[in-house]
Amino acid sequence: MNASGFLSQLLQLGIALLLAPLLVGWVNQCRAWLQNKSAPPLLLPYRTIRKLFLKDAVVAATASPMFRIAPYVVFAAMALAAAIVPSLATDLPFGRAADAIALVGLFALARVFLALAAMDLGTAFGTMGARREMFVGFLAEPALLMVLFTASLISGSTLLPTIVDTLAQRDLAIYPSLAFAGVAFTMVSLAENARIPVDNPATHLELTMIHEAMVLEYSARHLALIEWAAALKLFNYSCIGLALFLPFGIARGSADAAAILGATPVLIAKLALGGLALALIETLSAKMRIFRAPEFLGTAFLLGVLGMLVNLLLGS
Amino acid sequence: MARPRNLFYVGRVLFSAGALVGLLLAAVALVGMNQVPHTAVLPLGLPDLPFHLRLDALSAFFLLLLGAAAAGISIFSAGYFRASDGAAPGLLCLQYHTFLAAMAFVLIADDAFVFMIAWETMALASFFLVTTDHRLPEIRRAGFLYLLIAHIGALSILLCFGVLQGGNGDYTFGSMRSASLRGAWPSIAFLLALAGFGAKAGLLPLHVWLPEAHPAAPSPVSALMSGVMLKTAIYGLLRVTFDLLQGQLWWWGAIALVLGLVTALFGVLFATVQTDMKRLLAYSSIENIGIIVAGIGLAILFKTYGKTLLAAIALTAALYHSLNHAFFKSLLFLATGSVLHATKERSLGKLGGLIHRMPWVAWLALIGTLAIAGLPPLNGFVSEWLLLQAFLFTPSLPQSFINMLVPLAAAALVLAVALAAYVMVKFYGVVFLGRPREPNLAYARDAGRLERVALVWLAAGCVLLGLFPVQVIALLDAVNVLLIGATVYRPEAGWWLLAPIAADRASYSPAIVLVVTVVVLLLTIQVVHRLYHGRLRRGPAWDCGFPSQTSRMQDTAEGFGQPIRQIFEQFFRIERVLPTPFDAEPRYYVKAEDHFWYWLYLPIARAVDWAARRVGAIQQGRISIYLMYSFLTLLALLYFVG
Amino acid sequence: MIETLAVLSLPVAGALLLAVVGERAAASRLNVAVSLLTWLASLALTSKFVRDGPLLVVDKLFFVDSFNVFLVALTAFVGLTTAIFSRPYMQIERDHGRLTAGRLRLYHSMFQVFNFTMLLALLSNNMGILWVALEAATLATVLLVSLYRTPASLEAAWKYFILCGVGIAQALFGTILLYFAAEKLLGAEGGALLWTELNAVKANLEPTVLSLAFVFLLVGYGTKVGLVPLHNWLPDAHAEGPTPVSAVLSGLLLNVALYAVIRCKILVEGSLQTSFARDLLMGFGLLSLVVAAFLLSRQKDVKRLFAYSSIEHMGIITFAFGIGGPIANFAGLLHMTVHSLTKSAIFFAVGHAAQKAGSQLIDGIRGLITLSPAIGWGLALGSLAILGVPPFGVFASEFLILTSAMREHPWTTPLLLFSLAVAFAAVFAKVQPMVFGEATAPRVPHRPAMTPVFVHLGLVLLLGIWIPPFLASWYRQAAKLIG
């Protein structure tokens, strides 16, 4: 692990931390446009985070240290994930610290901590949120892994950098298995990032919320970290998706600061497209009942498995 | 008879000594891992078959597991057992240490006879431990079921050895290794071993005793049973399949794989709907055993197709998971023991908020919870990661059926692991988090000093096993060499990076994950507090402005499991009592049982009963009829002769 | 010579003495003393055997070889422990008014007579005397079985008398046929019924006659062994007689009857040179095992339960001898030893348990371990031992039997294992609630004599993990003899 590699790593992490709220802002703006609403400012998420940091934290009297530590854990896990996902370059030092499976594990760690924190206070909504979150997670996580496995089978590696390298290296080829995986991945991403049709990030309607129910009791800096972590999660998922399905423009080979900075505009462009697509999906679909979620995610899971099978059947 | 008080102190001293012996055992095993097998013959046993003992890498590994886990559990027991617990402490101590010794003998046995003796002594000692609190009928029932299935399993193992010796009449393992079995015999031996050891391990459909017996036993015993005893079954399966049987068949692997995964899924599904914390952990043990057996199945599969590296990875995963499970499951069972002692309550519906009253137990249990949920950077994740690697790098095997099976199996495994996280969040959240569901939980006291030491030991094991997989795998390679003939340890990848196949194909570095996470976490805390402020106010929970909240409004264990119960409704046999609007005392009751009891066990019991009735009919009480039996026997035999 | 005669004459003297002494308090002590002397004499005999090898005394009428030497020691030993056990047991029975002084006198006297007949049957070299001894044993125990004079005990005794009487009559016919065949070779006088003589010429005995004789002998002595379907007297007699009698019936009589069968089998096999005798033994053994295993689950009376368990184990032993060969025979002999020790220990424990609970019904006995830990543990460990759970000796012999069966007759093993599993489930399901749980009966203030139980179980445990070399060598020689 040399110094320049470390620097590049920090750079990618910094860019990810910076870009993540922007992506959320962009998606919100796109959605507003698509729904013929007046859009909120693009930089609103930054302002929200700053505003939250400035506030006094209010913590319920019944909270244990778990409640306070969780936002930091979640944030740290998401930041680490952002460092690992090859969003800008493939040859980064941390890229090998965790492969696709470990990445999913990292997401799960964040999810578990958030769920535990939600249960900590012993409020009705908190526990409900935690239950629903775990309930979504238990199907989404395998589905995501299936998608990643499909890609792994093609490239013979579970390391995301290697997957990207392999996929980007080849000529444009259509992998039928990746088509399945792509659909599955989209579905999982929606669920994991608390998007319509599984959850609604904008709602506070008690009976339908999942993510919001869990973070209901958080305020100020804790909430800010959670929001930021959520934004990072969206960013990470988007980057994974881009790396798997549009692995172009990512700095391969040597990853010095210049290469990273060179890859950034491409990433922003791809993210803009992705964000638009997400907003489109959210606009076009309706929120489903919570008990339909397993069907939705089960479909995603099955598509992921089908992707693997197709890959094995047709060969990569 | 010594007074219980004296015995209590004796127990304390003896249990501590037992812990030391456990450590010693682990140390010996550690040394023995990489040495040539030691053998010994004791002048006991049958005249033609004295006790043969042997310590090779496989034995040493499991001995290490036994010693390390038992050290923690014994220390815990030293502080745990009290005179008021029903059985005399001296007796308990005797049974406990017999149990430990029997397990150790199982691991170093080198002939069928001493193996069977140790095996059954183990079952017997644990049976008496399970029924410590024998005044409760359900505990007696659990004990009966346990011993019965253990005994049936033992008969199957005995039969397996009978097949293995291949007609030469020599029951030492050494001669079984060299026996050449022909035709279907190896397969029969394997199936018998799978059934016999599966009964002990809790494989479907012989698992029914496990969720009964584990909750019934005192917690250290549950820990020992779940953490260590189940592993002796894994040991036995490995010993028979890889060591005693020469050459395997691919479909054995397929069977073990499918059975393991079905067991894993079954276990975890049932764990989600449990309302008793120890039952929940027991079902979780079924799940983990399923994962381990799936790993073994995969190893067999790969080995038969000559993919030794992958076989070694799968085997490593299975062994690693055994070790991990020994640590985190013991930790969790001991934690439930502390909770049980502090609250006298096992039902999840009556616990909650113990993190405030029992911080030591709660935080240490958190480590176990995260580890068992398979989250990085703890130990549970490493073994599951390894297993998934083995799945993923299945190059196209010659059997297309297997090629299709592997991804499906991977999917099932992932599903089971994900559900495990669900289960563990439920377990931890309901027991330790939230608000106390019963008023008397306010009097709960944290665990004593010895108990804490034990929990710290086991939790440290979970963390260290998670952080240093490369070193652990280096150790495990001795077993791989013995059983598969391949190694997984790649020294060139560095001490911090786990890359079993090739550095560019898969790698994982828990150390980096932990360090980075901790650094980011600390940095964030510092930055946030420096740049802004650290002001904090305490207030009542908001909960969407809902007034007058009570602790009853939290999700119960049933509530938490309800979505899973609903989705997988067909898998459960659900008994439900719903209150009507007019009930004066509304009562809600739901019980999710498994179908096996009704579909498999009861029919068998009925069939035996039917047969017994038929046979009983020959004894009518009339002496003439009895005389006629004698007469007819005589005539028949005479006819036969004449 | 002296030792042999001492072994035989001590119980006779004891019986006479006890008949004279009658109902005095010293009677039970005297009973123990006589049994102790008998046992010591048997030890002396054993040590003489160890020193000098096989004995043939009193005009070849009695003999000691490796097959009967351990059975003699075992018989005397179980006789002693039973006498020790019955001291407090019968006292309590008397205190409860179930027995009168006269009956006690009968009991003590008959107990010694029974011991005598057992030892006589074992030591006798003459097949006719063997028959006489076994018939006498039946007569002695019939009186003991009906000791309580309850309707059930009378019924049991009647059935016992008739069935065993008829059975033993068949055995006499078999013996006559044996004589019929032997007399041609050995002459009318002298040796024609001496086993050692017969054994020497067994290859020349007429096979047709011998096979016919064996059928009668097997049906005859088999009735006493309790082989299905000839077993019907056994559960009744065990259940209704006083417990010490059940203990010696199971622990001694069945063994000795089986000993007689095996002695005959040796001759027949030597003459026939076919597997006829073995096949018969295997068939009876297997049938007994299976039927008893199923019947176990239907028992309501605890002594009846263990009576069926005796049938089961006699089936196992018979089966083992049916397999034949050094290992299976060795296992059969070992099983005879451990079954005798274990089963009598169980009956001791059961007897005390029934006294404590005031009932012999399984449902009436609950929570022994709280009522009296010694009885509870004795019964629990004894039952587990008899069910073949290691490390007890029963497992060692069952291990050997099963493994031999696997080698010689693999098709029987599933059947064996299935029966063992059924038996395990049946017995353990019944014993567990008796031992564990809350006690229902009030505490009866009496001290049970549990020493015999634990001494027996200790021996069984020892045999499970270590067989003394001298015993092993006897077993080996006897196994070779049995063929």
Add this chain to the structure above:
Amino acid sequence: MTHVPLWAQLINVLAALLLLLAFAMLAQRRVLTLINLFAAQGFALACSTAIVAWATGQAHLYGSAALTLLLKVILLPWLLHRLIRRLDVRWDIEGLLNIPTTMLIGIVLVVFAFNLASPIEQLASTITRSTLGIAMASVMLAFLMMITRRKAIPQVIGFLAMENGLFFAATSATYGMPMVVELGIALDVLVGMLILGVFFFQIREQFDSLDLKHLEKLKEGE
């Protein structure tokens, strides 16, 4: 056919008588007659034993004959007579099988026994060897009789008749067993009869009858 000495012919006649009596007992339902038939059988046995004793010169067989006479012809019938008079059991109930069927089975048994015994008889050195088949047949008939009776006394008579058959085999077919054995057997029979007598009284005390239906409580089937 070789020349058969007179005493051997006598024994053969007695053997035939024995078998005939066994048949008669099988068919007889009157208890009193049964006892008389039994006594007659005992007498035939005693006679044949005495003849064998005379012919072979074995003195102890005379003792045997005397004992048989004493026990089976005088003592036991007298005892049984007294008993039935006291208990008033004159008729037995028909048991499992009716008498014609029983007789048919009996004939089959006799054929069976003869068949079984014939190869052995060829081998035998004694002149009276053919009596072995008859002995076996009468044992079997007695066995059959025990099965078919529902009362205690006829059953015991069956038992005793079986012993008659056995003794016949022991004395006539093989010219007697060694003395020790004979003495032992005789002692056992004597003691057995005594115990039986005690038993009858006990049973009667308990049940007020000697009907075996009272003795069918201990069983497994429902």
